[in-house]
Amino acid sequence: MVAAAPEADNQGMPLGPALTRPARYGSLAAGMLPVLAFPATDLEWLAWVALVPGLLLFRRAPRAREAVVRGWWFGAGFVLAAMYWLLPTVGPGLLLIAVLFGSLQGAVGLAVWLLLRPPLTARRALAALLVVPSVWVLTEFARSWQALGGPWALLGATQWRHPTVLALASVGGIWLVSAAVVAVNTAVLIVLVADRTALRAGACWAAAAVLLAGPVVFALTPGPPSARTLTVALIQPGPVPDSTARLDASAALTTELFRSPGPAPELVVWGESSVTTDLTRDATTLARLRALAATGGTELLVNEDARKADGHISKDAVLIDQRGIEARYAKMRLVPFGEYIPFRSALGWLTGISKAADENRTPGQEFHLFQPPDRSGRPVPTGVLICFESAFPDLSRTAVLQGAQLLVYQSSTSTFQDTWAPSQHASLAAVRAAETGRPVVQGALTGVSVAFDPQGRELARLGTDQRGPLTVRLALPAPSWRTWYDRLGDVVPWTALLVTVVAIGAGLYNQQRPRTPAPPTSTPALAASTPSPSTRSASTPSSSTPATSATSASPGSAAPWRARRASSGDPGGTAARRAPRPVPDAPTAPAPIPDRTSAPPAPPTDHRAPRADRGPSAG
Numbered sequence: 001m002v003a004a005a006p007e008a009d010n011q012g013m014p015l016g017p018a019l020t021r022p023a024r025y026g027s028l029a030a031g032m033l034p035v036l037a038f039p040a041t042d043l044e045w046l047a048w049v050a051l052v053p054g055l056l057l058f059r060r061a062p063r064a065r066e067a068v069v070r071g072w073w074f075g076a077g078f079v080l081a082a083m084y085w086l087l088p089t090v091g092p093g094l095l096l097i098a099v100l101f102g103s104l105q106g107a108v109g110l111a112v113w114l115l116l117r118p119p120l121t122a123r124r125a126l127a128a129l130l131v132v133p134s135v136w137v138l139t140e141f142a143r144s145w146q147a148l149g150g151p152w153a154l155l156g157a158t159q160w161r162h163p164t165v166l167a168l169a170s171v172g173g174i175w176l177v178s179a180a181v182v183a184v185n186t187a188v189l190i191v192l193v194a195d196r197t198a199l200r201a202g203a204c205w206a207a208a209a210v211l212l213a214g215p216v217v218f219a220l221t222p223g224p225p226s227a228r229t230l231t232v233a234l235i236q237p238g239p240v241p242d243s244t245a246r247l248d249a250s251a252a253l254t255t256e257l258f259r260s261p262g263p264a265p266e267l268v269v270w271g272e273s274s275v276t277t278d279l280t281r282d283a284t285t286l287a288r289l290r291a292l293a294a295t296g297g298t299e300l301l302v303n304e305d306a307r308k309a310d311g312h313i314s315k316d317a318v319l320i321d322q323r324g325i326e327a328r329y330a331k332m333r334l335v336p337f338g339e340y341i342p343f344r345s346a347l348g349w350l351t352g353i354s355k356a357a358d359e360n361r362t363p364g365q366e367f368h369l370f371q372p373p374d375r376s377g378r379p380v381p382t383g384v385l386i387c388f389e390s391a392f393p394d395l396s397r398t399a400v401l402q403g404a405q406l407l408v409y410q411s412s413t414s415t416f417q418d419t420w421a422p423s424q425h426a427s428l429a430a431v432r433a434a435e436t437g438r439p440v441v442q443g444a445l446t447g448v449s450v451a452f453d454p455q456g457r458e459l460a461r462l463g464t465d466q467r468g469p470l471t472v473r474l475a476l477p478a479p480s481w482r483t484w485y486d487r488l489g490d491v492v493p494w495t496a497l498l499v500t501v502v503a504i505g506a507g508l509y510n511q512q513r514p515r516t517p518a519p520p521t522s523t524p525a526l527a528a529s530t531p532s533p534s535t536r537s538a539s540t541p542s543s544s545t546p547a548t549s550a551t552s553a554s555p556g557s558a559a560p561w562r563a564r565r566a567s568s569g570d571p572g573g574t575a576a577r578r579a580p581r582p583v584p585d586a587p588t589a590p591a592p593i594p595d596r597t598s599a600p601p602a603p604p605t606d607h608r609a610p611r612a613d614r615g616p617s618a619g
Contacts, residue, residue: 023057027070030054031077031105037158038082039423047158048211051185052192055132058112059193071109075139076102082153085419090337091354093347097149104139111135114507116189125190125199129206131503133182134496137175141493144392149336151391153424155181160427166434166456167218170483173393174431175492183210223455224437224477230374230406231473232451233257233265234443235274238467239414243276246445247285250274250302251292257469258296265471266298267372267380271445272315272387272412273305279318279325281309286324294322299372301384301443303410312362315339317384317410319370327371330364331386333395338415355415367395369402380405381479383438387411390425390442393490396432400486403479407432411444422448422464430456437483439474 030053037047054074061067079098086094115128136155144151156177159165168176187207191200235257237249250270258264279286293300304316315331334340340360341347350356371379383399383406390396390409399407409429413422426448433440434456441451447464451472460472 023060023066024070024073027054027057027073028077030057031074031079031102032081034078034155034158035081035153038153038420039160039427040420042161042423044158044161047155047181048184049188051182052188055112055116055185055189056192058109059116059189061109061113061117064110064113067109067113068106069109071106071112072103074102074109075105078102078105078153082424085416085421086337089355089415091350091356093337093350093354093356101143101149104142107135107139108132111503112189116186116193118193120190120194120199122196122199122202125194125203127503128186128190129183129203130499132186133179134499134503136182137179137493137496138500140178141175141490141496146333146392147342150333150388151393154178157424157427157431160430160456161458162214163434163456164218165214166431167221168214169431169434169456170221170437170485171217172488172492173435173485173490175490175496177214177431179492179496180210180213183207218455223453224481226475227405227478227481228374228378228476229473230267230380230476231263231265231471232406232408232441233268234441234449234451234462234470234472235268235270236444236447236449236462236467236470237271239417239446241414246273247275251288253467253469254292254300255295257471262471264296264298266374267382267408268296268298268300269408269410269441269443270300270302271443271449272303272410274410274445275302275304275318276306277304278306278308279304279320286320289320290322290324293320299326301370301372301408301410303386313359314362314364315386316364317370317386319372319384327368329368329370329384329386331361331389332364332367333389333392334361334363335388367398367402369399369404380476382406382408384408384410387413387425390428390432393432393435393485396436396438396440397486397489400436400438400482404438405476405479406474407436407438407440409440409442411442412446413444414446417446417464422446426450426461430458435483435485437477437481437486439476441472441474 033053034047034050036043037045037050054070057070057074058067061070076098079101080094083094083097086097090097111132112128115124115131140151140154143149144154151174154174156169156174158181159177165177165180168180172179184207187203187210190203191207194200194203233254235250235253237246237253240246240249254268254270257268275285275289277285279289289300289302299319299321302318302320304318305313307313317329317331318325319327336342337350337354337356339357341350341356344360351358367383370382370384372382373379381403383396383402383404385395385399385407387410390411396407407429411425413425416422422444426442426444429440429442429450430452432438433452433454437454439452439454439459441449443449444462447462447466449462449470451459451461451470451474453459453475454477459474460470462468462470
C-alpha cells in the first residue's frame with residue numbers, strides 16, 4: 001500500500017468550508033445510487049457498476065483525509081436512501097443513524113485512495129482487487145452487530161432474484177456475494193483509470209472471473225436432495241389496524257382455507273403480532289385457536305405481541321394444536337427505535353416527535369426449534385424466527401446446526417406499507433435459503449408473504465396489495481445436510497479482516513523502510529582515464545598551492561593526502577585512486593566536499609602551474 005499523506009495535510013477545517021465542497025455532495029449522491037439495485041426498484045444489474053462513481057471520487061481526493069471524508073458522505077447517502085422509510089419511526093434520528101453508519105465507509109474511501117490513486121501500478125491494482133472488497137465486507141460486518149442496529153441493506157442482497165449468483169452465499173454467506181459485487185466495481189474502476197493496456201486487460205479478466213464464479217458454483221453444487229415434503233399455508237389478512245379485527249380476519253381466512261378443496265396444509269403460519277393478548281392468561285382466545293387447529297387437523301403458528309405476567313412486553317412465536325400451546329419462542333433481536341430505543345435516557349425524546357417505541361420490548365434469551373408434525377405424525381424440525389431476525393445470517397445458521405429442515409419467518413411491516421421496506425424484507429428470505437440450503441417461508445400480516453426453495457428460487461408470493469391464504473408444498477432436505485456456509489460460518493469477514501491487517505502492515509513497512517541509494521556506476525571511459533599509482537606518485541605539488549594529490553610514495557609526501565581524504569569524507573581514498581586526473585595545462589577550481597549519499601566524491605585537483613618542460617599527462 002502507499003503511504004498516507006503527511007500529517008500537515010490532515011488538519012481540520014471550520015464547519016462552514018467543510019460543507020461547501022461539491023465533491024462531498026457528489027459523494028453523498030453517489031452513495032444513493034446503489035440503493036436502486038435493491039427492492040423495490042430491483043435494478044440488480046446496477047449493483048455491479050453502481051459503486052464506480054463513488055470510487056472515482058475517492059480516488060481523486062487530494063489527500064487521505066479528504067478521501068475518508070468522501071467515503072463518510074458516501075456511506076451517509078447510502079443509509080439515507082436505503083432506510084428512508086424509517087423516517088416516521090425515528091424522525092431526525094435517521095440522520096444520526098446515517099452519520100454513524102456512514103462513518104464506516106470512510107475506511108473504503110481511504111483504501112481506494114491509497115491503492116488506486118495515480119500513478120497506478122499493476123501491484124497496487126492487484127492489491128485493490130483484494131483489499132477494497134475486504135474493507136467493504138468489514139464495514140458491513142461491523143454494522144451487522146446487534147448493538148449497532150443490524151445487517152440491513154447488505155450489498156449482496158441486491159442479487160436475491162438470481163440463484164446462480166446466490167450460490168456464492170452457500171459457500172461464504174451473503175458476505176461473499178457482497179465481496180464479489182465490490183470486486184467487479186473495483187475492476188471496472190481500474191479499466192477506466194489505468195493508462196496501460198495490460199492493466200485494463202487484467203482488470204477485465206478479473207471481473208469476468210468473479211462474474212462466472214456464482215454460475216460455476218451453482219452448476220457444481222446442486223440443491224440438497226429431498227428427504228420429504230411439507231405443505232405450508234401462509235395467512236395474510238392485509239392492513240387491519242384494530243387488533244380484534246385482525247384476529248378475526250386471520251381466523252376467517254384460516255377457516256376458508258380448511259373448507260377449500262385440495263390437500264389441507266400441515267402447518268398454518270400467521271404473521272407477526274397476529275395475537276395481542278397473553279395466551280397463557282387469555283383462555284378465551286386460546287380456546288378459539290385450539291378449536292381452529294382441530295377443525296383443520298393441523299397446527300397453528302401464531303405470533304403474540306403482549307404484556308406478560310411479569311409486566312414485560314415481548315413478541316413470541318406460539319405453536320398451538322387442539323390440545324393447547326406446544327412451544328413458544330421469544331424474539332431475541334429487536335428492531336432499534338421500533339421495538340426499543342437504544343440509550344433511552346439520552347434518545348427518549350424521539351418518542352415525542354416520531355413513532356418510536358414508547359416502551360422497550362424484552363428480548364428472548366435462547367433459541368430452540370419447534371417440532372410440528374407432518375401428516376404421518378413425524379415431527380418436522382423447524383426454525384421459527386420473527387421479522388427483523390431474518391436479517392441476521394447467524395440465527396438461521398444456528399437453526400440449521402440444531403437440525404432444522406425448514407425456516408419460518410413471521411413478519412409485519414404495516415408501518416412501512418407503501419415503502420420499499422416490505423420488498424427489501426422479503427428478499428432476505430431468499431438469501432437465507434441459499435445460505436442454509438433450507439426452504440424458507442415468510443408469513444406477513446400485510447405482505448409480502450413469500451416462499452423460496454433451498455437454492456433461493458421463489459415459489460409463491462402475495463404482495464402488499466393482496467390478501468388471503470398462500471399455500472405451498474416444500475421439499476425438505478435431511479436434517480444432517482449442510483452447505484459450506486453452514487459448516488464454516490462467517491469465514492469470509494474474518495478472512496477480510498486478515499487481508500486488511502496484512503495490507504495495513506505492508507503499507508507501514510513500505511513507509512518506514514529505509515531507502516538505499518543506487519550504487520555508483522563506472523563507465524569504460526572513466527576506467528581508461530584513471531591514472532595508475534605510479535603515475536600519481538611521480539607528480540609533485542606546486543609550492544604556491546595546497547597539495548591535493550600524492551606527490552611521492554614516501555610517508556612524508558603522502559601525509560597531506562591522507563589528511564585531506566579524512567576531512568573530505570573519503571578516508572580510504574577510493575575515489576581519489578579511481579577518478580581521472582584533470583588535464584594539466586588547464587587549472588580548475590577546488591573540488592567541493594563530496595556527498596557519499598548521492599554520488600562518488602570528486603577527484604582531487606592538481607593546482608600546479610603549467611611548466612613548459614612538462615609533457616601531457618600519461619593517464
